[in-house]
Amino acid sequence: MNEAVISKIADAIAFAEGFFVAGSRPHRNNNPGDLERDLTSKGRGWDGPYVIYATPQEGWEALLRQVRLMFGGSHIYKPSMTIAEVARHYTVTEPEIWARNVAARLRVPVDTRLEDIARS
Numbered sequence: 001m002n003e004a005v006i007s008k009i010a011d012a013i014a015f016a017e018g019f020f021v022a023g024s025r026p027h028r029n030n031n032p033g034d035l036e037r038d039l040t041s042k043g044r045g046w047d048g049p050y051v052i053y054a055t056p057q058e059g060w061e062a063l064l065r066q067v068r069l070m071f072g073g074s075h076i077y078k079p080s081m082t083i084a085e086v087a088r089h090y091t092v093t094e095p096e097i098w099a100r101n102v103a104a105r106l107r108v109p110v111d112t113r114l115e116d117i118a119r120s
Helices: 003-017 056-070 083-090 095-106 114-119
Strands: 043-047 050-053
Touching: 003 056, 003 095, 003 114, 050 056, 083 095
Parallel strands: none
Antiparallel strands: 043 050
8 A cells, every 4th residue: 555645634634633632632642633542552541432542653653553444454544435434434423524624635526435545
């Protein structure tokens, strides 16, 4: 998988999660994906259900791993899923808004499949 595509999708997820807003929970927790599972075993604690990482770099590593799993190895996500379908699994709060924010950051429609983003 093209790492530039993985990074681009991770950036869009971080944008939708509010990571780039100073003081937001993802920002405070060094968790750009607002992940509830510690995919790298580098988590330092929990803020409710959300993993706290010691550094932003550790949080980015976890989010990049999550995005890679979306393209293979996940029992939840598949490359054939659209951004809107991913949103329904990724967030329980306002998945339509999340999907629109991710899609806008990627400059694609919400019905774009992950595999199509990888091909672009």
